[in-house]
Amino acid sequence: MTIKKEIKKKSICLIDDQTNFQNDIENFKTKVDGKSFPNDFIFEFDEKVYVCLNLIKSSSILEFNHNLIWTGVKLFNFCAKTNYEIVNPEIIDMPQNIFLGWCLGNYNFLNFKSEKEKNKKPKLLNITNDQILEARAICLVRDLINMPANILGPSEIQKETQRLFSKSITEVIVIKGKDLKKKFPLIYNVGRGAEKKKKPLFSEFIWKSKKKKLKKNIVLIGKGVCFDTGGLNLKLGSGMNLMKKDMGGAANCVGLAKMLIDKKIDINLKLLLPLVENSLSSKALRPSDIIKSRKGLFIEIGDTDAEGRLILADALTYASEFKPDLIIDMATLTGASRVALGTDVPSFFSNNDNLAEDLIKFSKLYGDPLWRLPLWKNYFNQLRSNHADMSNIGSGFGGAITAALFLEKFVDKDIPWIHIDLMAWSLNKNLTSYIGGEAMGIRSLFYLIENIAKN
Secondary structure (H helix, E strand, O other), X not given: OOOOOOOOOEEEEEEOOHHHHOOOOHHHHHHXXXXXXXXXXXXXXXXXXXXXHHHXXXXXHHHHHHHHHHHHHHHHHHOOOOEEEEOOHHHOOXXXXXXXXXXXXXXXXXXXXXXXXXXXXXXXOOOOHHHHHHHHHXXXXXXXXXXXXXXXXXXXXXXXXXXXXXXXXXXXXXXXXXXXXXXXXXXXXXXXXXXXXXXXXXEEEEEOOXXXXXXXXXXXXXXXXXXXXXXXOOOOHHHHOOHHXXXXXXXXXXHHHHHHHHOOOOOXXXXXXXXXXXXXXXXXXXXXXXXXXXXXXXXXXXXXXXXXXXHHHHHHHHHXXXXXXXXXXXXXXXXXXXXXXXXXOOEEEEOXXXXXXXXXXXXXXXXXXXXXXXXXXXXXXXXXXXXXXXXXXXXXXXXXXXXXXXXXXXXXXXXOEEEEEOOOEEOOOOOOOOOEEOOOOHHHXXXXXXXXXXX
């Protein structure tokens, strides 16, 4: 007879309403009353850890569920090195967000640190495989974005993605050199100024369902500008410091693909990565150059620092040729989106209202912020060119909208499409000390795709 050894653990109690603990002593109530969010809402009392979620209940459903993730991060860093269990997770609708945050609290990017952390970490017994898989995908996104551009260029991203999916992938297609110039001229021309080791390429990863039943065809497209100097429209030094993250759209799409594959969502999936470095050289793209796109539209280069939409345009054209059930592109595309919504909340655009409403629903439920902006057609006049079909840059306000309107021209009207304009970088200093590359919107998109796959 085997006797199971009982796991020693400490309790974590969530305070949704102070009346939950009315039997506790007066000192406890006094301690709760003195707490504040976000700096002082977790405390230890009588060998139990308490989390004052009542302090963030006044926020919206979206923000509350989002803050639960950062609460999990904060909780991980608060707890000592032993086993813990949240004893009353049922008092909130999305306790799994706290579990996910706990997993993410363990993240550090230490690839270039001479001394590695070896401290024993606390363990939360509530965590399930779902949260582990999501955390792995998010950490993958962070790792890719945090890697410097001298280490991770276009070819390195392609090879790393192929390595990650080597056991599950059906087919890989890589196009570069003369073939790229002919088939994807905008991608080629954006990256033509880079050194030989950083030359542009287009990479396609294909997963086909093995089941005979008819499956949804989904295409993910990630903007992969491995470093963005701005080109001949050179950025200032302060504006260039974070430009290793300009492949954040590609990194997020790789992370989303990993979640879909790891959780065995039954779809046919294509991951398209246009990969370039926007460099400064005698071969670089010039302002006023006119380039014929894959679709056949002539694009005048109004600004070489509006390069992301150019590489996405050719990729969107290519994706539309397959008539998929859904196209999603993700890109660190505009500063205008950050001005409108800040760094935590990506904007999104869609040509399908029902699809957009579903995405908003999953964003709220899972606390993964996405905020819809309109495809306001009147602003397209800003993209008019005197000498070509259109310019790659708007001439006025609403830069996030004009960028989305530019992309819309390369998507077939009858194909549902979502465009995500994201920061891909965490600056949330309230609840974590982590600053770096970030996954944004991929959990919302995952649950949207999962829902589409079932219907």
